Amino acid sequence: MDYSLAVTEHFILTLRIDERSGLRAVHFLKNGTIVHKTAYSRESEWRYPMSHNGDYSCVVFTRSPDGSVARTKTRSLRFAKATPVPSAPKNEEFAVVGVNTVTGIALEVLAESKNIVEVIDPTRTLSGMAFGLPITHASRPDVLTIGHENYRSAVELDFPFRLSSADDNILTRALYRNSAIDIYRTARSFYLRGLLEGANFLQNYILFKFNSRIPYKAVIGAGTRLGVGGISAVVHPDARIGENCVIGQQVTIGSRGKPGDLPVIGDNVFIGPGSMCLGGKIGDNVTVGAGSVVLEDVPSNVVVAGVPAKVIRRKE
Secondary structure, eight states: OOEEEEEETTTEEEEEESOOOSEEEEEEEETTEEEEEOOOBOOSEEEEEOOSOEEEEEEEEEEOTTSOEEEEEOOOEEEOOOOOOOOOOSOOOEEEEOSSHHHHHHHHHHTTTOOEEEEEOTTSOOOSEETTEEEESSOOTTSEEEEEGGGTTTSOOSEEEOSOTTOOSHHHHHHTTSOHHHHHHHHHHHHHTTOHHHHHHHHHHHHHHHSOBOOTTSEEOTTOEEGGGTTTOEEOTTOEEOSSOEEOTTOEEOOOSOTTOOOEEOSSOEEOTTOEEOSSEEOSSOEEOTTOEEOSOBOSSEEEETTTTEEEEEOO
16 A cells, blocks of 8 residues: 655644545554544545654555455654643732722632732722732732723723623633532522622523523532533522432423422432423432423432333332
8 A cells, every 4th residue: 555654734644545445544643552543434635633742653444345454554753843832821920900899709700710919909098908918009010910891991901801701801711611510609609698790690601601590599509510511401599409419411400380389309319311300309319310300209219210200210
């Protein structure tokens, strides 16, 4: 088999085969370990971007019309020109602008990702400490500034923001790495402390990113998590969900509008994807099968499934 193996565009490993007979699949190897596989096709060229230095080669599988497969290993090619993206500075210092609840909300959202060292008071009337940080009256050249966009006229802002879930700003970027349940817990904390502006911002962000409605008024116990990060879940604002539960994607935990018919779910409950819990209380240690519709009370230590959901097995 005639082939050429070369580096193109500085970092692309390119394999070309002149013969077009038969179907071919290619495995790309780095230092003898497979790093990429292609499906069988009639292509004559395959490309793989090399991001690390090493010895690269390919194994070509050619399938004949009778179903037999021939295996051909190419020569090795050493790549030593990898240029990884530089790491961001780890010791950058930030200051937040304003002594108010919006600044406090921003501080909590950014606490784990930014090294915030001071608070700037643009009115120049306050001194001492705020949010556990020293108050200053002006920005410093070596400190990056974060503040609500309305402070632009008073302070030159490096990272302006609004409490808008649809914006691309320093707050939404910090939230992006978090799961829906983590963001809910911060929103719940804001709500319990009367910081409704922050609670609503985070609740709307969950809806914007995950297409899920996880109200901060709902009570969700410790250790409970949402499947696939929390995609397409809908929870009633008055729901009470126990500890260490797993709630799959596209689950609805609601009611049918009857008086007192509010969702209550016990501890250690698994609710499968696509299920609806629309009535009755669910006990502890219950498994709700995928696609089920729960309309009545469910005792503890059982498996339920179906539409409407029925007990199909008791747990030991």
